Amino acid sequence: xxxxxxxxxxxxxxxxxxxxxxxxxxxxxxxxxxxxxxxxxxxxxxxxxxxxxxxxxxxxxxxxxxxxxxxxxxxxxxxxxxxxxxxxxxxxxxxxxxxxxxxxxxxxxxxxxxxxxxxxxxxxxxxxxxxxxxxxxx
Numbered sequence: 001x002x003x004x005x006x007x008x009x010x011x012x013x014x015x016x017x018x019x020x021x022x023x024x025x026x027x028x029x030x031x032x033x034x035x036x037x038x039x040x041x042x043x044x045x046x047x048x049x050x051x052x053x054x055x056x057x058x059x060x061x062x063x064x065x066x067x068x069x070x071x072x073x074x075x076x077x078x079x080x081x082x083x084x085x086x087x088x089x090x091x092x093x094x095x096x097x098x099x100x101x102x103x104x105x106x107x108x109x110x111x112x113x114x115x116x117x118x119x120x121x122x123x124x125x126x127x128x129x130x131x132x133x134x135x136x137x138x
């Protein structure tokens with residue numbers, strides 16, 4: 001179980017896009033710089049980090065949908081789902097394509113979206129802890 005968790009975590013964070021990692025590193029550096037020089041800005045940076053987390057997730061979801069339509073246009077077929085299920089049932093080549101060739105390609109895009117949310121939550125958590133530690137009490 002421990003090896004499965006470690007392997008899954010490594011795959012999850014290795015699938016995170018470079019843009020997302022850059023955004024979260026800048027937010028963490030901004031948090032620590034604000035804690036050092038201007039503690040009043042820590043909450044503002046935390047709110048910006050949370051909004052950027054939502055933006056990065058939506059961008060990754062958009063990329064995922066675009067990749068579905070490019071890598072396998074049968075998912076974007078017009079018509080009802082009955083036609084699609086009939087196509088899968090009658091054509092074993094398309095079924096093989098989806099189950100064996102297409103699924104690993106989509107896992108990386110889905111893992112990137114999940115990793116973006118995890119890194120955004122981690123950044124916000126670090127920001128909140130820094131805010132609690134650094135802001136002066138009344």
